[in-house]
Amino acid sequence: MTAQRLTRQGRKRRQQLMSEAAKLFAHSGYYATRVIDIVKSAGVAKGLFYWYFENKETLFREIIKAARDDLRRAQARAIEGEKDPIKRISKGIAASLRFNAENEHLYLLFRSAGRQDRFAALVEESQQIHAEDTAAHIAAAIERSQLPPGDPMLLAHGVVATVFQYARLSASGSVDMDLDALCEFVVSYCLRALGASEVAVARKKARALH
């Protein structure tokens, strides 16, 4: 591979290779997917791979990052315009679950990455970003007393783990709920965990006292 300016056809080819690779990585994991599998499924010769990519590892990282950004964008779109922090959290959770359902292979890819020690840092970093996004909303909610006091980042990590766990269960077919029901379940599970219901009860009580 050389630093390069690609023609239109070149960009297309590169894109094609990435997309085939993503599928294969998602399905079989990093080690089990050989360079030759990728080029074969794109119908080109082995040597061409190195025209477009530096090596297998770099390609993998690139794919992972792209997947992560896609997910982030999906969340941003879902939250857009929503001001209430609790609702932002809820919508973000639902968007994650939906994204995973719709892009199962990106999700699998992400999981597969997390399974390779070489990429653990990358995934850790992604989860961190994710957690930070969530933590911001939690902090805002705490600020407005919609949630009881607590460390936003710490709580956010719990939420992220929960969402991923249920996305996994859903993808593996272990849960036979429809997507809407699952979203509703996970959202309320997380809100309870964050203490939203206690606050609601307390508020009611407070209001009653007046």
Place this chain on the structure above:
Amino acid sequence: MTAQRLTRQGRKRRQQLMSEAAKLFAHSGYYATRVIDIVKSAGVAKGLFYWYFENKETLFREIIKAARDDLRRAQARAIEGEKDPIKRISKGIAASLRFNAENEHLYLLFRSAGRQDRFAALVEESQQIHAEDTAAHIAAAIERSQLPPGDPMLLAHGVVATVFQYARLSASGSVDMDLDALCEFVVSYCLRALGASEVAVARKKARALH
């Protein structure tokens, strides 16, 4: 390797190899740990590995299962004699966190396994077993109205994911709480998620009405 009768020395050697292997697998992962690394770190010849184990993969699985069983035993010991379902859940969570803290390398090993596609099923299975253990207590708690109604397995999966997430954060040094504080935090987080606090509030209210 062949079916065999081991002498005391043999059992010792086998044990030694397993333990060296566990450390290496935990530290470097399955692929990066070569058979030769294992025997070298035990100070014996290559061929001896195959006297005791069928192959690298089988050994790895064996180690994973042993680790899983160790964790389970630790939980069982912690819960022993405790009748109250909610307390069983709480003690189980704390035991898991403690076990991970004390046996960091077994924990890392477990994670490493989850990262290899070849062993995904094994880890999945372990998580399932784990979730079932937890689900039993949740069901009992619901039965006694200590928790609001819900699908025990579904809820259990959320708990398991949460516990593992925080064990991970703690192991990676991302949380600077001491172990006791962490246990307390995770326990209350999970109980809230399961709805324990709502029930408590409801009960209080009920009692107040009389």
Place this chain on the structure above:
Amino acid sequence: MTAQRLTRQGRKRRQQLMSEAAKLFAHSGYYATRVIDIVKSAGVAKGLFYWYFENKETLFREIIKAARDDLRRAQARAIEGEKDPIKRISKGIAASLRFNAENEHLYLLFRSAGRQDRFAALVEESQQIHAEDTAAHIAAAIERSQLPPGDPMLLAHGVVATVFQYARLSASGSVDMDLDALCEFVVSYCLRALGASEVAVARKKARALH
């Protein structure tokens, strides 16, 4: 190795490897010939072997089959245009002996194969094909009363064994006849065994009676 389109150079290289391998297998046998010996004697890197062949065993089988077909072709060429069954048998026998004399290494290869249990079936099969070729001529000769009645396949096996035995003796230098004399000897030996001379005598007698 993967299904592939070979360039001219590729076909040439593949051919070269096969031919080097054939020599080595013939000389040292299957087990004693290592993949590295083959590539070394072709002056290429180890990995290239697996670009052209699936593995050592497959290559060996391929070579054996090629040798068998070569022999068959040599026989076919020798018989071509000959109508008389007895002469077809005779020419076939002579052609086999000549082929073995001229392609001693293919012959040795063939023997080497017969010596490996893994390939016994392959050689058995070849002998069968061989015997069938011969049996067809024997049947025709019986039909025309050039040979006394008998089971053609059964008789053919005797002929095949005899021919191979003498080819072996000749190759090992145990017989100090020239090739022509050997051919003559073996042909008449086999024809006698098939009963050709009795028939000839009977015919003479019959003619004498008229």
Place this chain on the structure above:
Amino acid sequence: MTAQRLTRQGRKRRQQLMSEAAKLFAHSGYYATRVIDIVKSAGVAKGLFYWYFENKETLFREIIKAARDDLRRAQARAIEGEKDPIKRISKGIAASLRFNAENEHLYLLFRSAGRQDRFAALVEESQQIHAEDTAAHIAAAIERSQLPPGDPMLLAHGVVATVFQYARLSASGSVDMDLDALCEFVVSYCLRALGASEVAVARKKARALH
């Protein structure tokens, strides 16, 4: 292994190992039969093998020689007391076929040996011995004008090959004759090949002329 005087039990054990080894070698061939297979099927530990035998190869040779001698003895017994050379040839052929039928595993062993380049000489030598036995009778028959003139060794090789070929076919189940019929067929096939029938015809004619 050390030069040794064995106790009664020792001789028994050694015999047992040889017999198990013979079966395994016959069934799977030299390379495919591992030392461990031998000791296992005798129910003893690996190390014991080297108490009784120098190594695998030596054992194999020993077994081969024993098998060859058994066959020779069987032939000698069959011929014993028979004075007529032609009948000695016939009885020898029949005895060989019968021996192979009755001791299929020794026969297979012998074949297996012939298939290994390391033992080719051993088998060649055995065939030579065999051929010499037969050649002696052929020479005697020629002497008495029971067979037409010819090189006895050369002819004997043809007979040996034929006998082995049919023994093989019979063992592999390719011929569905009973043993007696097969003996009769092979005997007359060989006698024809040696020219016995021509001589008989010539004699008849000669007698007629008087």
Place this chain on the structure above:
DNA sequence: AATGAATGAGTATTCATTCAT
């Protein structure tokens, strides 16, 4: 005699990467 432990040389095969055309 007998056992099970230990050795280590030997070999096939894989696969990312580079090269020549």
Place this chain on the structure above:
DNA sequence: GATGAATGAATACTCATTCAT
């Protein structure tokens, strides 16, 4: 841009043989 050829380091696993007890 594209192809197929070529490289070679890396690694799991086998098995005859020897050793200590």
